[in-house]
Amino acid sequence: MDRAAARRLDGISDSRWAQRIDALRITEIFCSLQGEANDAGHVCTFVRLTGCPLRCHYCDTAYAFQGGQWQKIDAIIEQVEALGAHHVCVTGGEPLAQPNAVPLIARLCDAGYAVSVETAGALDIRPVDTRASRVVDIKTPASGEATRNRWDNIASLTAHDQLKFVICSRADYEWARARLGEINVPTGCTIWFSPSAGEITARELADWIVADRLPVKFQMQLHKLLWGDAPGY
Numbered sequence: 465m466d467r468a469a470a471r472r473l474d475g476i477s478d479s480r481w482a483q484r485i486d487a488l489r490i491t492e493i494f495c496s497l498q499g500e501a502n503d504a505g506h507v508c509t510f511v512r513l514t515g516c517p518l519r520c521h522y523c524d525t526a527y528a529f530q531g532g533q534w535q536k537i538d539a540i541i542e543q544v545e546a547l548g549a550h551h552v553c554v555t556g557g558e559p560l561a562q563p564n565a566v567p568l569i570a571r572l573c574d575a576g577y578a579v580s581v582e583t584a585g586a587l588d589i590r591p592v593d594t595r596a597s598r599v600v601d602i603k604t605p606a607s608g609e610a611t612r613n614r615w616d617n618i619a620s621l622t623a624h625d626q627l628k629f630v631i632c633s634r635a636d637y638e639w640a641r642a643r644l645g646e647i648n649v650p651t652g653c654t655i656w657f658s659p660s661a662g663e664i665t666a667r668e669l670a671d672w673i674v675a676d677r678l679p680v681k682f683q684m685q686l687h688k689l690l691w692g693d694a695p696g697y
Contacts, residue, residue, distance in 0.1 A: 485536060486536055486537045486538070486564060486567070487534045487535060487536050487537070487564065488513055488534070488535060488537065488540065488562050488564045488565065488568060489513065489514040489515065489532040489533065489534050489535075489562065490511065490512065490513060490514065490532050490533055490534075490535045490540065491512040491513065491514045491527070491528040491531065491532045491556075491557065492510070492512045492528075493509065493510065493511050493512070493540065493543045493544070493547070494509070494510055494512075494547075495507065495508070495509050495510075495547040495548070495549050496508065496510060497686060497690070498551060498553060498580075498686075499685045499686035499689075499690075500599075500628075500656075500658070500683060500685055500686070501580065501582075501597075501599050501626050501628070501654070501656060501683070502580075502597060502626060502654060503551050503553070503578070503580055503597075504683065504686055505686065506549075506550075506551045506578075507549045507550075507551065508549055508551040508552065508553050509544050509547045509548075509549040509551070509552045509553070510552075510553050510555055511540060511544065511552065511553070511554050511555070511559075511568070512525070512528055512555050512556060512557065513528070513532075513554070513555070513556045513557050513558075513559040513561075513562055513565060514528055514529075514530070514531060514532030514556070514557055514562075515528070515529065515530075515532075515556070515557050515558065515561050515562065516528065516529055516556055516557040516558040516561065516584070517558060517561055517586065517587075517612075518558065518584050518586055518603075518609045518612055519608065519609065520584070520603065520607040520608060520609050520630075521606070521607060521608045522607065522630065522632065522660045522661070522663070524661075525555075525556065525557065528556055528557040529557065537564065537567060537568050537571060540568060541568075541571055541572070541575065544572065544577070545575075550577060550578055551577070551578045551579075551580070552572050552577040552578070552579050552580075553579075553580045553581075553582060554568065554569055554572070554579065554580070554581045554582070554596075555581075555582040556582070556584075558583065558584050558586070558587065559581060559582070559583060560581075560583050560587040560588075560589070560591075560592070561587065565581075565592075566591045566592060566593070569581060569592055569593050569596050570593045572596075573593050573595040573596055579593075579595065579596040579597070580596060580597045580598075580599055581596050581597070581598050581599065582599045582601075583598060583599065583600055583601065584601045584603065584609075584612075585600045585601045585602055585603060585612075585613055585614055585617060586603075586609070586612040586613065586614055587614065588614065588617070589617050589620055590620050594622055594624065595624075597624050597625055597626060598621070598624075598625045598626070599625070599626045599627075599628060600617055600621070600625065600626065600627055600628065601627075601628050601629075601630065602627060602628070602629050602640070602643065603630075604629060604630065604631060604632060604636040604639055604640055605635065605636060605639055606632035606633050606635070606636045606660070606663075607630065607632065615647075618647050618648070618649065621649055621650060621653050622650060622652075622653065623650045623651060623652030623653055624652070624653075625653050626653065626654045626655075626656060627649060627653065627654070627655045627656065628655075628656040628658065629643075629655070629656065629657050629658070629680075630658050630659075630660050631657055631658065631659055631660060631664060631669055632660040632663045632664065633663065633664060634664075634672075636660075637657075637669065637672050640657065641676060641678065644678065644679070644680070654681055655679070655680045655681065656680065656681050656682075656683050657669060657673060657678070657680045657681070657682055657683070658682075658683050658684065658685065659684070661685070666682075666684050669682065670682050
């Protein structure tokens with residue numbers, strides 16, 4: 465499959481039909497511990513949507529690129545309620561590639577859940593309910609998708625949102641450090657630096673951040689430390 469074909473969403477070509485029946489294509493819904501960002505350590509229900517227009521070389525959820533099952537929003541909400549966690553993470557894949565992710569997120573916020581949305585940063589975040597915490601990736605050069613960064617999303621961030629840089633090398637780190645000097649984020653918006661597993665060590669990235677006194681938070685993926693790359697955790 466060529467790169468252009470890989471960026472097309474599998475099975476989402478009938479999204480107009482899905483919008484009419486209030487449905488989304490779902491890879492999995494499960495309860496675990498949130499492993500990243502501000503909600504790390506909380507029991508959390510994950511709603512993983514199918515499909516992604518990006519192909520980051522370090523992606524650990526490529527199994528969500530294809531397949532999945534169409535489910536109506538009401539059925540998704542029922543499953544979230546049954547799992548019983550207060551925190552809910554809408555993720556993917558790329559959740560915002562499915563238009564009905566927006567009403568799903570609003571419904572979850574209406575129901576009183578603490579909602580986060582993990583997005584790759586290549587699509588417009590403005591339609592997403594600002595009661596949810598939008599966790600926006602900034603793709604570094606080593607990801608292979610840095611040209612897809614939608615920089616105008618920065619202006620839409622609130623103090624409730626978060627930015628994430630996955631760092632694959634010293635060159636990536638220096639690139640990300642330079643970007644920090646060019647962007648303005650609201651006070652309270654957390655900026656995360658994470659090491660790409662198997663490419664740099666957590667110690668290396670931590671030492672670089674400390675040496676440069678960067679105004680970011682370091683994070684490791686708690687779920688990987690506990691369960692590795694197994695789906696459903």
